[in-house]
Amino acid sequence: MISSRPTRRTDFGPSPKLDELGLGRNRLALGLAGLGGAWGPVDEDESLATILHALEKGIRVFDTAPAYGTSEKLLGRALAQWHGPSPVISTKVGRLPGRDSHDENHDFSERGIRRSLERSLEMLGVPRVNLLFLHEPQRVPMAERPGVVGTLQQLQAEGLVGHLGIAGGHGADWDGLVESGAFAVVMLFRRIDPCILNGVAEDLPRLHRAGLATYGASPLHMGLLGARHAEFLRDEPDWVWAPQRARAIQLKTLAEKNRLSLATLAHRFTFSVNELDRVVIGAGNRRELESAWADFEAGPLPVELFDAVCQINFTS
Numbered sequence: 001m002i003s004s005r006p007t008r009r010t011d012f013g014p015s016p017k018l019d020e021l022g023l024g025r026n027r028l029a030l031g032l033a034g035l036g037g038a039w040g041p042v043d044e045d046e047s048l049a050t051i052l053h054a055l056e057k058g059i060r061v062f063d064t065a066p067a068y069g070t071s072e073k074l075l076g077r078a079l080a081q082w083h084g085p086s087p088v089i090s091t092k093v094g095r096l097p098g099r100d101s102h103d104e105n106h107d108f109s110e111r112g113i114r115r116s117l118e119r120s121l122e123m124l125g126v127p128r129v130n131l132l133f134l135h136e137p138q139r140v141p142m143a144e145r146p147g148v149v150g151t152l153q154q155l156q157a158e159g160l161v162g163h164l165g166i167a168g169g170h171g172a173d174w175d176g177l178v179e180s181g182a183f184a185v186v187m188l189f190r191r192i193d194p195c196i197l198n199g200v201a202e203d204l205p206r207l208h209r210a211g212l213a214t215y216g217a218s219p220l221h222m223g224l225l226g227a228r229h230a231e232f233l234r235d236e237p238d239w240v241w242a243p244q245r246a247r248a249i250q251l252k253t254l255a256e257k258n259r260l261s262l263a264t265l266a267h268r269f270t271f272s273v274n275e276l277d278r279v280v281i282g283a284g285n286r287r288e289l290e291s292a293w294a295d296f297e298a299g300p301l302p303v304e305l306f307d308a309v310c311q312i313n314f315t316s
Helices: 016-021 044-057 071-081 110-124 142-157 198-202 204-209 229-235 242-257 262-272 286-297 303-315
Strands: 028-031 061-063 088-093 129-135 161-167 185-189 213-217 278-282
Touching (some): 110 129, 110 142, 129 185, 142 161, 198 204, 242 262, 262 303
Parallel strands (some): 028 061, 061 088, 161 185, 185 213
């Protein structure tokens, strides 16, 4: 019987699977969408200082993408100033920069993928990336998927990429990809977090059969469990479905009852999910980074709270 309930970690030690792949020992990755301006204007000096601060604190895994505003350029500037250990870097191909986060611009052609990666390497100031994700696989027509996989494997053979990954999607979005044997990692997005656990039963068995490691992105459910909680309840964006809104309200009550912020409850729950090999946190500035780091330093969520979050998902 497939369990729909995640199991709780007792510590935040490294993932053996990621360690074996050479993708670092850190449980946390810092996602650079917010710092790059994907969700709105940012102070680039503050964003640069935040990335450097993350390196100084010991964060050694960074996730970026061409669609994340100026994030690749900023990470490249930070790396040029950093004299410590080289971090693990992942970027993406497939989705290109647009006018804003709602402007979807995709190119999955061989030329488009290659040019995108070459530009990313130039911006980052590195000869290769440790991990290259196919961004938004659901946008790749089924007939084009074998060619896309072949292009990615060619880039890997040329030494421009260490490992390949899939960023986003689920179910049929992965057909022709997950079982191809080309990929090492899948990034789950809004599939496993405190207000949605669908990915545990629906996604993980397939990924584990294929031997893939898992990244869990957006533990705050795109801000619904963080700074944008009230805004999203009021404005109801179409990607926040009614069950997630209802659970977010209950989760806030649970957090307040236990004298925690909603963001802290969400972070510590997601960090504690044993089935995720790594969690990608976001930050828009040093204050938000410090807050997420403090949540990580606090350790796994107590078992009774972990179970309470799971229960909210199965009773609403």
